Amino acid sequence: MLDNLLRGGPEAVTAGCLVAGEWLTEGATVDRVGPWTRRVVSAARQASDDDVRNALAYARRGARAVARMSPAARAEVLERAADAALARRDDLARLLALELGKPVKDGRGEIDRVADTFVVSAAEARRIGGEVLPVAGWPRGVGTTAFTYRAPVGITVAITPFNAPANLLAHKLAASFAAGNTTLVKPPPQAPAASAAIVALLLDAGLPPEAVQVLHGDGRVGGALCAAPEVGAISFTGSAATGAAVARAAGAKRLVLELGGNAATIVCEDADVAAAARICAAAGYSNSGQSCISVQRVYVHRSRYDEFLDSFTREVGKLSVGDPLDPATDIGSMVDDEAAERVVAWAAEAATAGATITTGGRRDGATVLPTVVAAPPADARLVREEVFGAAVSVLPYDDFDHVVAVCNDSRYGLQAGLFTHDVRRITTAWRELEVGGLVVNGSSNFRLDHVPFGGVKDSGFGRESPRWMIDDYTVVKTLLLRGISLFGDQEGTR
Template identity: 40%
Template sequence: MIKTKKDLFINGNWIKAKEYRYLTSPYSGEVIASIPIATEQEVNLAIESAERAREIMKEMPAYERAAILERLVNMFEKRSEEAVEIIALEAAKPITTARDEVARTIQTYKFAAEEAKRIHGETIPMDAAPGGRGRAAYTVRESIGVIGAITPFNFPMNLVAHKVGPAIAAGNPIVLKPASQTPLSSYFLAELLHDAGLPPGALNVITGTGKVIGDKLVTDPRVVAITFTGSPEVGTDIRNKAGLKRVTLELGSNAAVIVDKGVDLGNIIPRCVKGAFSFQGQVCISLQRIYVHEDIYNVFVEKFVEETKQLKIGNPLDPETDVSALISKKDVERTLNWIEEARQEGAEVITGGAAEGNILLPTVLLNVSSSMKVSCQEVFAPIVIINKVQSTKEAFELVNHSRYGLQAGIYTENIHTALDAAERLHVGGVMINDIPTFRVDHMPYGGVKESGIGREGIKYAVEEMTEMKLIVFNRN
């Protein structure tokens, strides 16, 4: 096990904090590290450091920014198993799933390295307007300055990569506050980027309370943009306090899939089980709601439960483990309360519904009304509801009857139904013949309603992190 003491990473140096806390494993409860708690003074030092690096990063040519990211990729590839173990320990992510995350993290930084060389503007046909004759114009995209990044526990390396990668590609320094439960991944990244030649101050990693660090990043005028992944409540608070800062928010979800009649369930069932229970359902686009046509509902439920019961529960470091501990005891208690509330209101718990230590057993609920918390709120746990519908039209309405709108999926053999879904589902992304949990790292990713504003995916994040400037030559 990793048992180490970490310091704050500011201006390319490891800085001792006045206070530290123990980081424990969500699975075993054992202490795995000692983590610094930053004061407002230390947050200020990190912002100062980033501000000093602003001109250095802005003037750095694209090929150099790309080269730093390429060296980072090489280091990640060489130390990938170390990265995998860090994620498995601090997040209790099953090690095979952690290995997938590290592979995606490497891919994300590869995309960032490539995108650094593709940031460009366009020429404007000025003579298209009567007053534009004899003028030539073009646009460029410039870095915007210091970016504050606040990241969650569930993808402690890849969701960090979706903020740090495009920031470096665009020539922006960044101050990163990782989730309290998963700081080791970010300190590991800081070490790698330092060795890759990133200038001092271009990345600062500070850990501590959201109140101290988050409030300072959001309100300090030197920080010109905030990129945040987390809860809608915190996201709303950030937007209210941020003023004219750029804000990208990736917030909550209760993602749904529709299963139409006439589809072959052979491949769909394992895919849906994976979407519902991968990393204990602690995925932003985890499959939480399934709406199945009444013609195949009974068969779907039977096969889904059968597949769910094959999942192995246990130690995240065991390669055979499919489902391990939730991130905290508090989340176990919360989800058990939600399950019990649903049961008392008429829902049927067909499998699961109990916990073993900090592991919530994969849980399937039937006959769930849309007002129950397990349906209308984000469970962030291995819980899925399966409800019967008479038509896809009814299913569209149920999917849209949500405060969230990140991604949704539909399985259908009917092209007209697929096109209807693409048009009618009010979400940021519609997956045809796949679960809503699908994501690759260069696609635009983000939602509507309380799922957030702005888009991630390297190219799209770079657009959020750059400013368009217009240049016009008068040749008259």
């Protein structure tokens, strides 16, 4: 299957559903038109109601087989998969470029992160354990020994987004398998072949067929999987509205929800403005700004505002826009024309309200020219909502405490950036900013895959990173041995 998905040439590839160990390609399909090529690049075989029922039945049977694998065996599979991902790096990046318009340089970076995520997940599989509890420290515990260990929840669901379909699938699937679970994958309709390729790569590396199934489809498929009583945990990445629907369908299940943001970066008066401008230009438009932590709002101290805006606009102007298959391209297409039009329209709205567009503000099909909007009003959609596109707002501020409050005046709280060398400001921002993560002397758009990642407020809850996801994908099981004590069994004299 992997070779079929990664073959070169102009022909569209078919991403099958993987149900009960078999790739199903016959049946109804939905085409994916590449936003740059403007032709059909892949087709996803749609899951039927029977497929969902069969997948759940197979998962119930398969969960026990996966749980019986030793952590060492799971880790070895993931390490082989990491090597395989690097070996097929260029082919996978090409598929991402075709399905999503993502520049191959960004796609190669994503596959490098997939390999890292597999290796980290393998290491975390080897660390899963438990503890001996100090029960004899209290009178009623004397004469008893208690242990815990972390057991798999059994069946998990992974619902992945289009913007980083390979690495976010790697996070969810690899951590779930490392914990000893079987996983039902619901890929994004915009990247069915890239998602199926990651699963096929894992299977070729030795992942047992009982450990994963793939079901392409619309929200009804995702809703059915989330509502299934057999499912023990769900990891979803996407919009806040869809995340709320996932939570309603799931009911009383473990949830890890990463729901986006409108990330802010603060540039203080003591910052290296040239470096800040260069970093924000690179981080604000990678993947055409389609990242939940992409630089969206940059607040610059008024004393450095003009300097930053000029430097930032120049840096943005250096970005190369074009064919995502060209290794020199920095900016390819957005996911579709509708998304591109939204970005251009929001920038135009801000300009009508008094902002200045210093560069960009136009689109060619699904490709948005990198757009800089200076001093939009605070209530502009470009500031208040999640842009998820190639536009960055630059705004002046006067007082540090006030700008922290302005950053917090948002329904989102995923990650923020801060450029300063003042340790007091760093400490204040870390304490006061209502976000899940703060990047100092970097923009909001920086992530290490082995570090906990997630937000507060409408940005969701739970943390994505193998170690922390394994906590959500396992349950603590306790063993009590009455009449057996490791700590002595003599009662107190009180």
